Amino acid sequence: MITPEKPYLAKILSVHIDTADTKTFEVAFADKNLQKKFHFGPGQFMMVSVFGFGEMPISISSSPYKTGSMKFTVVNVGNVTNALHKLGKGAKIGIRGPFGKGFPLQRFRKKNIIFVSGGCGLAPLRSAIYAVQEKKELFGKVSVLFGCRAPENVLFDKDMKQWQKEKINVLLTVDSPDDKWKGNVGVVTSLFGKVDFPIENTIVMMCGPSIMMHYGLIELRKKGFKDEQMFVSLERLMQCGVGYCSHCNCGNKYACTDGPVFCAKDVKKLPLKEG
Numbered sequence: 001m002i003t004p005e006k007p008y009l010a011k012i013l014s015v016h017i018d019t020a021d022t023k024t025f026e027v028a029f030a031d032k033n034l035q036k037k038f039h040f041g042p043g044q045f046m047m048v049s050v051f052g053f054g055e056m057p058i059s060i061s062s063s064p065y066k067t068g069s070m071k072f073t074v075v076n077v078g079n080v081t082n083a084l085h086k087l088g089k090g091a092k093i094g095i096r097g098p099f100g101k102g103f104p105l106q107r108f109r110k111k112n113i114i115f116v117s118g119g120c121g122l123a124p125l126r127s128a129i130y131a132v133q134e135k136k137e138l139f140g141k142v143s144v145l146f147g148c149r150a151p152e153n154v155l156f157d158k159d160m161k162q163w164q165k166e167k168i169n170v171l172l173t174v175d176s177p178d179d180k181w182k183g184n185v186g187v188v189t190s191l192f193g194k195v196d197f198p199i200e201n202t203i204v205m206m207c208g209p210s211i212m213m214h215y216g217l218i219e220l221r222k223k224g225f226k227d228e229q230m231f232v233s234l235e236r237l238m239q240c241g242v243g244y245c246s247h248c249n250c251g252n253k254y255a256c257t258d259g260p261v262f263c264a265k266d267v268k269k270l271p272l273k274e275g
């Protein structure tokens, strides 16, 4: 049995450089039996430890249907992420989880889906996009809206091409285009007018910087979306990941156990800001 408080030894199987500050690590439990028993839901996270540096929450960015390993897409922002970025194939790290409530995809069957993401917010959404893509007969029309600072910050371009081939409507926007950029320019909310779905049968799943989610929800409400139709993944500073330490509390909820995915109706009064 996997004990939630105990980090288990895991091996880095491969490292992919996504952008100048972001890498995707493919990881598996060192104990093959643990890896075989490991299952997670889209939007769930793991506590990842780099020995000698510390532990941090990281979402699983791979498909929940691929069971031989898991992927973490990590932006290098500080102490532990920087130490992880220095590790290569074969290095050992600690992992425990999966934790939290992810996206309740079984409730979204037959619905149109709009994924709205900004920057590394696409990482937790990617596992949900894969899950929808792999069972696409269960869902209606699917769109992925992604915004980032500049063309060189676009994540998962190979996936995006594959999603487009599979009739997923992928729309990109950047704040600062270069000469070659053919997509939209502006914040991710500027893409909302380009998605043509009936509002009453559509679910929105959103993850990105707090400011993006704050204005994203406001704009979608103006378009007629009800809070019951919108789901956000929140980031909070976390220590234990399992509801013991209170570090991740937001209002009367814990992001680690009640979230990180919340329905917009449940976070109406919560500050969306990180920390």
Ligand SMILES: Cc1cc2nc3c(=O)[nH]c(=O)nc-3n(C[C@H](O)[C@H](O)[C@H](O)COP(=O)(O)OP(=O)(O)OC[C@H]3O[C@@H](n4cnc5c(N)ncnc54)[C@H](O)[C@@H]3O)c2cc1C
Pocket: 045, 054, 055, 056, 057, 058, 059, 060, 072, 073, 074, 075, 076, 077, 078, 079, 080, 081, 082, 120, 123, 124, 234, 235, 236, 237, 238, 260, 274, 275
């Ligand atoms: C549920 C959850 C899922 C996450 N998934 C991912 C993911 O898939 N990929 C990814 O790159 N990051 C993810 N994060 C954020 C990640 O945990 C932090 O970036 C990481 O803990 C920073 O550790 P550090 O030691 O490198 O940075 P530090 O040296 O501790 O901090 C560097 C800077 O980052 C800020 N910071 C630290 N932790 C957080 C946090 N949790 N939220 C916002 N800002 C923070 C600090 O305030 C500081 O400004 C997730 C966070 C949560 C809560």
Ligand code: FES
Pocket: 237, 238, 239, 240, 241, 242, 243, 244, 245, 246, 247, 248, 249, 254, 255, 256, 257
């Ligand atoms: S991280 Fe400890 S209670 Fe949520």
